[in-house]
Amino acid sequence: MFEFVWPWVFLLAPLPWLLRLLLPPADSGEAALKVAFLDELESLSGRRARLRLPGWRQQAPFVLLWLLLLTAGARPEWIGEPLPLPTSGRDLLLAVDVSGSMEYADMQWQDETISRLELVKRLLGQFIEDRRGDRVGLILFGSQAYLQAPLTFDRQTVRTWLEEAMIGIAGKNTAIGDAIGLGLKRLRLRPAQSRVLILVTDGASTAGEIDPQVAARLAAEEGVRIHTIGIGADPRQSGLPGLLGLTPGLDLDEPTLRAIAEQTGGTYFRARSTEELHAIEETLDRLEPVAQPPSQARPARPLYPWPLAAALLLGLLPVARTLWPPRARLGGARR
Secondary structure (H helix, E strand, O other), X not given: OEEEOOHHHHHHOOHHHHHHHHOOOOOOOOOOOOOOOHHHHHHHHOOOOOOOOOHHHHHHHHHHHHXXXXXXXXXXXXXXXXXXXXXXXXXXXXXXXXXXXXXXOOEEEOOEEEOHHHHHHHHHHHHHHOOOOOEEEEEEEOOOEEEEEXXXXXXXXXXXXXXXXXXXXXXXXXXXXXXXXXXXXXXXXXXXXXXXXXXXXXXXXXXXXXXXXXXXXXXHHHOOEEEXXXXXOOHHHHOOOOHHHOOHHXXXXXXXXXXXXXXXXXXXXXXOOHHHHHHHHHHHOOOOOOOOOOOXXXXXXXXXXXXXXXXXXXXXXXXXXXXXXXXXXXXXXXX
């Protein structure tokens, strides 16, 4: 189907004629001589004078040029048949801990020791990329919780925001209750059976205004399912000394995370290694999608380059006439 995106542009069609009526004529600055014996001059010179074309023939190229420009400005498009969009109906909101303890380097990735946050970025980044048909959002929390990316089908942008997350960007402490509360606020307007919050943290709740248990109870009432992931290597296995003799892995409040998951119908996962995180990713990938009203999109192919190119070629004709004028001599007189 053919249509114009901005058809109101054609209202500008009479603009050149209005300007011609309202503005004074331009003065070329050249002298003009009118004679009544043009035929005699033609016979003496052996040349024929070029007759002035009628007004409509002079203006036709410029009228066509103006109409082509208006057509291009109106943005013509060819609208194709509607195509269904792949939507599974899941709304996945990721809440990632970026507190100071996530900087602790006790995780392994391809024989390389990296921080907990770096491992989360690498694994959840691929997890986000694989969520075709799902809406994915991102919350970063520390002492406060912030919505970094709302629920969207643009998975690449969400992954970029996750990769750019920095330690301490939301504070050094951990506000698990506030993160759940913010996630509940963003998910409560979504369909009841598709609300999923994935909470990733390595510590206990040490900040925030909402108690995690209270936030979990509210989430359960709203039908938001929370999967919790406790990250951090086992202190007895990592062999890495903590700062000032303290090991961040011991701060993980597993009973609270397990209670949050059970209260909301979710699952608690313990991520001590890369292999366990891979297993968690596969488990989360098996979440059953919920059917939602299908959405459709009609592909649009822009056609404005064609009238614009035609206008450009037509506009080059006066330039060509100026650079290479036609020969005035049509024939000579015989004596």
